[in-house]
Amino acid sequence: MPKDNGIGASPKRREDVRFLSGTGNYTDDIQVNGQAYVHFLRSDLAHAKINGINLDAALAMPGVIKIFTGTDFEGVGGIPCGWQVTDRHGEPMQEPAHPVLAQGKVRYVGDQIAAVVAETLEQARDAAEAIDVDLEELPAVVDMKAALADGATKVHDDLTSNLCYDWGFVEENKPAVDAAFEAAAHVTTLELRNNRLVANPMEPRVAIGDFNRATGDSTLYTTSQNPHVIRLLMGAFVLGIPEHKLRVVAPDVGGGFGTKIFHYAEEAFCTFAAKALNRAVKWTSTRSEAFISDAHGRDHVTKIELALDAENNFTAVRTDTHANMGAYLSTFAPSVPTWLHGTLMAGNYKTPLIYVNVKAVFTNTVPVDAYRGAGRPEATFQLERVVDKAARELGVDPIALRRQNFITEFPYATPVAVEYDTGDYHGTMDVLEKMADLSGFEARRKASEAKGKLRGFGVNCYIEACGIAPSNLVGQLGARAGLYESATVRVNATGGLVVMTGSHSHGQGHETSFPQVIAEMIGIDESMVEIVHGDTANTPMGMGTYGSRSIAVGGSAMVRATEKIIAKAKKIAAHLMEAADADIELKDGAFSVAGTDKSVAWGDVTLAAYVPHNYPLEDIEPGLEETAFYDPANFTYPSGAYACEVEVDPDTGKVTIEAFNAADDFGNIINPMIVDGQVHGGIGQGIGQALLENAAYDENGQLLSASYMDYAMPRASDVPFYGVDHSSQTPCTHNPLGVKGCGEAGAIGSPPAVINAVVDALRSGGHDIHHIDMPVSPSRVWQAMNG
Amino acid sequence: MSQVTMTVNGKEMSGDAEGRTLLSQFLRDTLDLTGTHVGCDTSQCGACVVHVDGVAVKACTMLAMEAEGASVDTIEGQAAPDGTLNALQQAFQDHHGLQCGFCTPGMIMSAADLLKNNPQPTEAEVRHHLEGNICRCTGYHNIVKAILAASGQDVSSIAAE
Numbered sequence: 047m048p049k050d051n052g053i054g055a056s057p058k059r060r061e062d063v064r065f066l067s068g069t070g071n072y073t074d075d076i077q078v079n080g081q082a083y084v085h086f087l088r089s090d091l092a093h094a095k096i097n098g099i100n101l102d103a104a105l106a107m108p109g110v111i112k113i114f115t116g117t118d119f120e121g122v123g124g125i126p127c128g129w130q131v132t133d134r135h136g137e138p139m140q141e142p143a144h145p146v147l148a149q150g151k152v153r154y155v156g157d158q159i160a161a162v163v164a165e166t167l168e169q170a171r172d173a174a175e176a177i178d179v180d181l182e183e184l185p186a187v188v189d190m191k192a193a194l195a196d197g198a199t200k201v202h203d204d205l206t207s208n209l210c211y212d213w214g215f216v217e218e219n220k221p222a223v224d225a226a227f228e229a230a231a232h233v234t235t236l237e238l239r240n241n242r243l244v245a246n247p248m249e250p251r252v253a254i255g256d257f258n259r260a261t262g263d264s265t266l267y268t269t270s271q272n273p274h275v276i277r278l279l280m281g282a283f284v285l286g287i288p289e290h291k292l293r294v295v296a297p298d299v300g301g302g303f304g305t306k307i308f309h310y311a312e313e314a315f316c317t318f319a320a321k322a323l324n325r326a327v328k329w330t331s332t333r334s335e336a337f338i339s340d341a342h343g344r345d346h347v348t349k350i351e352l353a354l355d356a357e358n359n360f361t362a363v364r365t366d367t368h369a370n371m372g373a374y375l376s377t378f379a380p381s382v383p384t385w386l387h388g389t390l391m392a393g394n395y396k397t398p399l400i401y402v403n404v405k406a407v408f409t410n411t412v413p414v415d416a417y418r419g420a421g422r423p424e425a426t427f428q429l430e431r432v433v434d435k436a437a438r439e440l441g442v443d444p445i446a447l448r449r450q451n452f453i454t455e456f457p458y459a460t461p462v463a464v465e466y467d468t469g470d471y472h473g474t475m476d477v478l479e480k481m482a483d484l485s486g487f488e489a490r491r492k493a494s495e496a497k498g499k500l501r502g503f504g505v506n507c508y509i510e511a512c513g514i515a516p517s518n519l520v521g522q523l524g525a526r527a528g529l530y531e532s533a534t535v536r537v538n539a540t541g542g543l544v545v546m547t548g549s550h551s552h553g554q555g556h557e558t559s560f561p562q563v564i565a566e567m568i569g570i571d572e573s574m575v576e577i578v579h580g581d582t583a584n585t586p587m588g589m590g591t592y593g594s595r596s597i598a599v600g601g602s603a604m605v606r607a608t609e610k611i612i613a614k615a616k617k618i619a620a621h622l623m624e625a626a627d628a629d630i631e632l633k634d635g636a637f638s639v640a641g642t643d644k645s646v647a648w649g650d651v652t653l654a655a656y657v658p659h660n661y662p663l664e665d666i667e668p669g670l671e672e673t674a675f676y677d678p679a680n681f682t683y684p685s686g687a688y689a690c691e692v693e694v695d696p697d698t699g700k701v702t703i704e705a706f707n708a709a710d711d712f713g714n715i716i717n718p719m720i721v722d723g724q725v726h727g728g729i730g731q732g733i734g735q736a737l738l739e740n741a742a743y744d745e746n747g748q749l750l751s752a753s754y755m756d757y758a759m760p761r762a763s764d765v766p767f768y769g770v771d772h773s774s775q776t777p778c779t780h781n782p783l784g785v786k787g788c789g790e791a792g793a794i795g796s797p798p799a800v801i802n803a804v805v806d807a808l809r810s811g812g813h814d815i816h817h818i819d820m821p822v823s824p825s826r827v828w829q830a831m832n833g
Numbered sequence: 834m835s836q837v838t839m840t841v842n843g844k845e846m847s848g849d850a851e852g853r854t855l856l857s858q859f860l861r862d863t864l865d866l867t868g869t870h871v872g873c874d875t876s877q878c879g880a881c882v883v884h885v886d887g888v889a890v891k892a893c894t895m896l897a898m899e900a901e902g903a904s905v906d907t908i909e910g911q912a913a914p915d916g917t918l919n920a921l922q923q924a925f926q927d928h929h930g931l932q933c934g935f936c937t938p939g940m941i942m943s944a945a946d947l948l949k950n951n952p953q954p955t956e957a958e959v960r961h962h963l964e965g966n967i968c969r970c971t972g973y974h975n976i977v978k979a980i981l982a983a984s985g986q987d988v989s990s991i992a993a994e
Contacts, residue, residue, distance in 0.1 A: 062926040065934025066918055066941065068868020068908035075867035168851065248872045248880060248935040248969050300870070300935030301969050333873035553933030553970045723929045723975060730972025754877035754967070762963035762973040767956075767991055792972075 052566035053783075056719035059558040061551070070298040073252035073269050078326035081254065082111055084316065085170035086329070087160040087177055088338065089152035092186035092410040092747020093199070096150055099160060100178035107176055109169030111323060114161040114315070116149035122318065125311055126283040127375040128275075130524040131384050131406070134214030139406070141210075142202040144374040146284065146311045146318070152181065153201055153373035154410050155747055156338025161315055163327055186410040186747035190347060190368040193407050201373055201408040210371050210380065210406035215388040219461060223401040226362035230353035234436035240424045241820045242345035242370065242741040243734075244757060245417045247552075249300025250331040251340065255316030259324055263291050266317045270296040271306045271550050272590020275527065277582050279309040279377070285318055289582075292317075296580045299552035303731070304416040305340045306552070307592045308377035312339070337752040342741055343417020345370035346383060350428040352436050360451045362399040363391055365428065369406045372413035379415040380406060385523050386421030386511070386593075392460035393429045394471045394507040394685060395451040400461045410747040416592065418731055418793040422510040430506035430798035435816050438809070444802070445484075445505055449475060452507075456776075464511065466683045468776035470711060471507060475687045477709035478505070481769045482689040490691070490704075491810065500694040501704070502807025508795040509685045512594035512787030515678035530677040531595070532586040533604040535564070535611050537670035539656035541649035545607075546578045548588010549600030554724070554789065556596060559717040563601055563783065567608050569634040570648060586673055594787030597716060598682050598778070605782045606674035614670060618651045621662045682778045682786040686710035688729075690799035694807045699828030701737055701804055707769035708795065713777040713786040721788045725770045728792015734760040735793075736800035738821050758821070839900045841866065842910025850897040856890075857881040859897035860907060868908040868938050872967070879966030882939040882946075883907045889946035891965070908938035911945070921945055921983045928988070930979035932970035940966050944980045953984050 049055040064070050101113050125144040132138055147158050160177055164170035187193040187201055193208040201208055214220065227233060254267040264287055270276050273294040280294075281287040299306060312329050319327040331339065346369050353362040369383035388402035437444040452471040459465045487503050494501035514520060517528040532548040543564060549556060561575035578584055588600070616630040619637035623630075629640045638645040654661055655670040691705040708725055715721050738758035742750045751757040777784030797820060804822050808815045808831060818830050838847040841864060848863035860866045860883070869892055872878035881892040884906040912918050918926065921944055931937040940963070947954060947962040954962065959980050960973070968976060982988045 058926050059929065061934070062931055063916075063918070065931055065937050066908075066922040066925055067912045067916065068866070068938050070868070070934050072867070072870070072935065074871075075861075077862075077865075168853070246969055248878060248933065248967065249870070250872065298934065300872075301933040303969070333875065333878070555932070719929050723932060723971060726972035726974040727932060727970045728972070730974075731969070733972075753875045754873050755875050759877075759967050759969070760972075761967065762960040762977060763957075765973055767977070768972065768974055 051572055052562055053716050055562060056717055057558060057562070057572060059555045061555065061557045072249055072298045072300055073254065073267050074330050076254060076267050078254055078256050081326035081328045082163050082165060082323065083167040083170050084161050084163045084319065084327050084329045085167065085174050086158045086312065087162065087174045089148070089155060089157040089159055091152060091181055091183050092155050093184040094152050094181040095184060096148060096152065096159065097180040097182050103178065104162065104173040104176040107169065107173040109165035110173045111163045111165065113177070114147060114319065115159070116145055116147045119146045122146060123284040123286065125309060125314065126279055127380065128279065128377045128526050129381040130526065131211050131213055131380040132524060133211040134217050139211035139380055140205045141375060142205055146314050154412055155749055156412055157373070158311060163319055163323060188409055188411060188743050188745055188747050190370055190407040190409060193409050194405065201410055208408040210408055213384050213404045215384070215402045216462065219399060220401045223362050223364050223399045226399045227351065227353045227364060230361060231356040232354045232440060234352045234432055234439055235349065236428070236432045236435050236817060237349045238428060238431060238817060239819045240344045240346040240348065240427055241735060241739065242414070243343045243417055243739050244337055244741050245303040245305035245340060245343055246759060247301030247303055247306065250333055250336045251306065251310065251312065252330045253313045253316040254326060254328040255320035256326040257320040257324060263293065264317050264321060265293045265295065266313055267295045267297070268313050269299050269306055271299065271302040271552060271592055273550065273580060273582050274548060274588050275590055276309050276313060280314050280317065284314045293583045296550060302552045303418045304343065304420055304592060308341050308415055334753055337757065338412055338749055341376040341413050341415035342372065343414065344424060345414050346424045348428050350432045352432045354436060358440060358442060358447060358450060360395050360397040363397050365391065365402050367404045369404055370411065370414050371406050371408050372411045373408060374413050376413040376415035379413060381525070382416050382421045387425050389462050389464045390422050390425035390509060390511060391429060391462050393426065394453060394509050396453045398461060402462070411743055418728065419790045420593065422790065423794045423797065426508045426794050427798050431801060431817065434802045438816065445475065448507055464681065466509070467680060467779045469683060469685045470774055470776050471685060473774040474685060474709040474711050477771050477774050478687040478689055478707060481707040481709060481771055482705065494693050500696055500807040500811040502692050502694065502803040502805065502810060503689065504799045504802025504806055505687065505689045506795065506798040506802060507685070507687050508791070509683055510791060510794050511681040511683055513598035513678050513682050514593050514595065515599065515681060517677050527589065529589055530675050531599040531603045532588045532673065532675045533600065533607045534586050534671065534673040535604065535607040537611060537652050539653050541574060541652045543575045544578055545575060545604055546585040547600050547604060548585055548590065549596040550579050550591040552591070554591065554596060555717070555720045559597065559720055560601065560604060562716055563604060564608055567605070567612065568648060569632065594789035597783065597785050598781055598787045599676060599678055601783055601785065602678065602781045603674050603676035606676050607672045610672035610674060611670060614666060615651045617666055618654050618661065619646050622646050622650065622654060622660065679780045682713070682781065684710060684712050684786040684788065684791050686791060686795055688795040688799040690803040692800065692803040692807055694804065694827060696811060696831060699824035699831065701822055701827060703733060703766050706766060706796070708792065709774060710772045710788065710791055711774045711776055712772050712788045713775055714784040715772060716785065721772060722770050724788045725792040726768055728790060729768050729796045730760055730765055731793045732796025733765055733800060736797040736820050736822060738764065740821050835898065837897050837901050839902065840904045842906055852898065854897045855893050856895040856897050856900050857892035860892060866907050866909050870935055870938055872935060877967065879943060880936050880939040882942040882966065884942060884946065889943055908941060911941060921948065924979040924983035928975050928979040928982055930971065930975040936966060936968045940968065940976055947980070948984055953986065956981065
């Protein structure tokens with residue numbers, strides 16, 4: 047019988063009640079007394095010189111309080127970048143200034159020129175239309191390779207070129223890798239694009255700045271995945287506000303997927319303007335604004351080569367990638383194509399020699415940063431596509447070729463600087479083969495062919511890295527932040543607990559799953575535990591939620607704090623029962639003395655801690671509250687095998703997903719229901735990337751797909767029910783819960799399975815096709831078949 | 834500004850609106866019924882679906898003034914007065930049909946409209962009906978499952994929770 051409490055149970059989510067009844071508290075639901083509204087006038091040109099801004103007519107419009115331009119922010123800090131990459135020659139990356147409002151030039155469609163603050167939102171919008179901006183259009187740089195050509199227009203005049211960095215990894219391996227290619231029996235080469243995406247959490251970004259002149263305190267309400275990070279970046283680097291005078295609140299947040307990690311100019315603006323105007327200032331993004339102001343994701347152009355020996359063993363991998371940074375460096379942008387991508391190029395395979403080259407490029411486009419998976423989807427896609435292509439070139443079974451090259455012994459040190467602690471790649475592939483009913487595929491293909499359709503089966507593996515750590519290592523790699531997590535566990539007198547976590551929940555269900563861990567440790571009901579998150583005023587300094595780190599890092603911090611609580615509670619129990627500390631056992635919410643029938647309840651001990659009449663005051667303090675900061679020893683390495691089955695209509699090129707199965711190894715599982723949901727959502731986004739989504743720019747830097755009319759979000763009818771299985775479990779060896787993280791796996795593992803299946807379908811119809819770039823829209827498929 | 838009066842969740846409510854004020858804005862900003870969400874500006878996402886005189890409508894496609902005298906039902910009126918979730922809301926919780934919760938009010942109001950007109954929809958009918966409701970979290974798996982379950986159909990054979 048399944049558990050109904052604690053680790054491994056699937057209690058219904060407690061946060062659902064407020065979300066289902068319309069009583070959530072999202073940032074746009076907050077109305078601060080006396081708030082004014084800001085509307086940003088954004089550039090409609092990709093690259094232009096600002097010759098002048100005439101505000102006279104706009105200032106005369108009804109309700110206008112003040113209009114800010116770049117000159118109001120001279121002397122104010124710029125938006126900082128949180129990661130400095132060192133290039134292959136040992137030089138730091140080129141890092142442009144990133145003003146809150148444009149100064150002198152605009153560099154992408156969406157760049158903020160002016161900010162109108164008015165009594166109502168409509169008045170602010172009306173006034174923005176009356177601003178007269180004299181823009182002198184300059185040539186736009188959109189294509190990455192053109193941006194690096196000699197004589198290309200520079201996005202930033204003060205940089206030497208549009209090259210942010212030229213990164214080689216591992217640089218000293220390059221001669222050996224090149225030699226392995228010279229000696230290879232077979233080399234498979236693939237050139238591809240990992241399409242630019244827009245994260246599109248359903249809740250657009252919102253920021254409300256507030257200022258209390260009596261105390262001098264600033265408050266920012268914002269749609270963030272990591273309020274402490276925003277407080278640090280904005281306070282220390284932009285506005286010069288110390289943390290104790292700045293509170294950042296991220297209440298219910300309607301999805302993040304990476305794009306709400308970053309510190310954005312709108313947050314700094316609202317905080318700055320609230321102080322300048324001595325009243326609250328609110329900004330709510332429209333979806334149209336989101337497309338041209340939320341950091342985008344992916345956008346890599348890659349050539350990958352795989353070398354094999356005569357027995358089809360992988361001997362080397364070599365890649366050459368151009369990664370688009372957009373016009374400015376978003377918070378963690380430089381880390382995505384490097385440390386979150388190059389380090390994953392071994393995949394699930396024991397390839398001994400790997401060399402990754404990444405050129406990060408500035409263009410006149412929206413900044414690009416982490417989107418669900420962040421670097422690992424780009425690594426997985428190219429590797430799993432080239433392995434599939436190699437199998438087809440060599441005439442061997444794609445699954446057999448993968449199995450032959452699997453890493454089977456752990457820990458395993460890859461040639462790209464990471465050490466996988468655990469995994470069982472044959473195990474997940476075994477599960478997948480059963481789920482996907484591989485043996486029945488030929489019959490299904492014949493049935494499709496009888497209907498005039500082509501049917502394809504695609505499989506891929508993935509390895510990913512979650513809970514980026516440890517802090518001292520990532521500091522050496524260029525991170526300008528630590529990557530620990532924190533938790534304060536406060537036990538109340540009558541036995542209930544409040545956990546104040548630095549993790550942030552924006553759909554992941556922490557309010558339900560985190561109490562399961564505490565309930566398991568103490569032996570109490572989950573309803574006795576409450577989770578507090580999202581407010582710097584009442585949670586310890588935390589790094590927030592991204593990179594599938596919450597349970598692996600934040601959960602571990604909570605475990606460490608709870609261990610301290612239990613240790614202290616045992617001392618109190620020992621005193622109450624007149625026994626030695628070492629003899630106290632905690633089980634099912636009661637303390638007992640080993641080998642006796644003496645026992646005190648959890649609530650008796652917690653009450654004694656706060657009413658310390660009979661209490662060892664000379665040895666321990668009253669109260670029962672502990673904080674822990676947890677800094678992991680390593681990443682965690684979830685892995686898995688995914689399979690997709692598609693039908694292609696040869697008349698129209700339309701691809702339909704007939705089946706999708708995912709076998710994951712996430713180590714130990716806290717709440718299976720929530721884990722399944724995370725995988726479903728990731729697969730939905732991966733299918734979206736593979737079939738539908740594309741942030742397309744024209745040669746002038748206009749974003750062509752800048753609304754839901756043009757950017758094809760996956761709808762319910764685009765996807766099937768998914769098969770999900772996480773029964774293959776190799777627990778992480780270096781965190782106390784043995785967990786690995788599950789938030790991004792679906793988005794990392796699914797795109798190559800879809801494309802492998804489409805290629806398989808087309809080849810079954812006699813088309814000599816090895817690759818179609820994502821999204822495989824009907825027109826691209828039809829052209830590939832008929833071109 | 835003109836005063837607009839409508840019956841919202843069975844209660845008469847009034848407020849000032851400009852001619853251009855959308856029903857979605859009026860519900861959120863004037864009546865403080867913030868359960869109706871706004872996720873786009875092109876009437877694609879469906880987070881703002883409410884019922885106007887018993888018919889599902891994207892509240893961003895109507896002016897507040899067009900709802901003068903109408904009966905409007907929103908997500909806030911779906912649970913019982915004591916807070917007990919209705920069968921559809923409960924099915925969403927039971928089957929993990931929501932994650933961040935932002936699209937959820939629109940999903941519930943849209944699904945309620947489907948089940949009213951088609952009490953036993955097929956999977957394909959559910960997916961087709963949700964064409965105007967975008968969810969970014971769930972991959973739709975558990976939303977479709979929850980709606981089928983709320984219609985009284987056996988969903989035990991559908992993979993996973």
